Amino acid sequence: MFLCFGAWAQEAKVRTRLATNNVVWVGQKVTVVVELLAPGYFAGAPTFDLPDPQGVLLVPPMEHPVVGNETIDDTSYTVQRYELSAFAMRAGEQSVPAMRIRFPFKRTPLDTNQISATVTTAPLRFKAQLPPGAENLGTVISAKGLKVEEAWQPEPGKTNVPAGAAFTRTVTFSAPEVPGMVFPPFPAGQIDGLGIYTKRQINDQAERGVLQGGRRDVITYVCQRPGQFTIPAARLVWFDLEAKQLQTNDFSARTFTVVPNPALASTAATNTATSTSGAATTQRPTPWWHPAGLIVLVSFALVFGLRVRSRRLLAGFLAVFRPVHLQPLNPTSTSDHTN
Numbered sequence: 001m002f003l004c005f006g007a008w009a010q011e012a013k014v015r016t017r018l019a020t021n022n023v024v025w026v027g028q029k030v031t032v033v034v035e036l037l038a039p040g041y042f043a044g045a046p047t048f049d050l051p052d053p054q055g056v057l058l059v060p061p062m063e064h065p066v067v068g069n070e071t072i073d074d075t076s077y078t079v080q081r082y083e084l085s086a087f088a089m090r091a092g093e094q095s096v097p098a099m100r101i102r103f104p105f106k107r108t109p110l111d112t113n114q115i116s117a118t119v120t121t122a123p124l125r126f127k128a129q130l131p132p133g134a135e136n137l138g139t140v141i142s143a144k145g146l147k148v149e150e151a152w153q154p155e156p157g158k159t160n161v162p163a164g165a166a167f168t169r170t171v172t173f174s175a176p177e178v179p180g181m182v183f184p185p186f187p188a189g190q191i192d193g194l195g196i197y198t199k200r201q202i203n204d205q206a207e208r209g210v211l212q213g214g215r216r217d218v219i220t221y222v223c224q225r226p227g228q229f230t231i232p233a234a235r236l237v238w239f240d241l242e243a244k245q246l247q248t249n250d251f252s253a254r255t256f257t258v259v260p261n262p263a264l265a266s267t268a269a270t271n272t273a274t275s276t277s278g279a280a281t282t283q284r285p286t287p288w289w290h291p292a293g294l295i296v297l298v299s300f301a302l303v304f305g306l307r308v309r310s311r312r313l314l315a316g317f318l319a320v321f322r323p324v325h326l327q328p329l330n331p332t333s334t335s336d337h338t339n
Helices: 262-276 290-304 308-318
Strands: 003-005 013-018 029-038 047-049 056-059 066-072 075-088 092-096 100-106 115-120 124-129 147-153 166-176 194-202 205-207 210-223 227-231 234-240 245-251 254-259
Touching (some): 013 115, 013 124, 056 092, 075 124
Antiparallel strands (some): 029 075, 056 075, 092 124, 100 115, 205 210, 227 254
């Protein structure tokens, strides 16, 4: 049954509902159906003023609407049906607050004047349950067929590498009905002697109303000095909606040795000789890693935005990976403040 707002005169209207009557697990997608009704014809795309509810991540529509027609009290309406996604980030009673939606429409196709409409949805409530065994996990993803793939180029630990060499690690997440922004960022961390830089890319694809969410994290480890280094292990714990149990994906620790690089040593000696020879002093160059850092920040802003809900999502999921002597992607209740 739809919940309706607004008088049923020749005015724009909206209907909203939750497309589920089943048990909702924490971290599981809940579809919010929004139908916009224009008494005539839509003259532009709608703007959703999404709220920022506590305990719920609300994702805007990711596909074009399903368009139809409906006649109510002898008035013909054009109907646009949208689907938003809501993810409960904690157990208990949750709410998708009322939201405003703005769109222009025309009474007839040949009208030159557009009418600006603003409608307000009804608030929707649902109850989320914590998956069994997830009591000590601060955040959990509930999904079907979640896949995680890891690839290295080159493989660390096979041979010694000279200072200045780099390893590229690619971690790819994918699952049906899970937007890429919901997957936890892989923990790049900080390791003395390694320059670590991360790029993230959303790879969501929708086909015939089914979302295949995905994200790719590319982490580059640059060897800045000789020594032996260990990149910690990591673990992702998630809830399998089909098996109704927790699943784990482990990432092994990687240990490798960095040896001195004669080419870098000779370059450093040449630079030192040049700087002490009395030549004109030049302005100190910007460190080479600054552009990479900016790219990381820009990528982060594009993927997660600078909105409050994105920062809250990131704060919750960053703790999902931490040393476990293995660094899990899911925090325990005592690790909520891990950065």
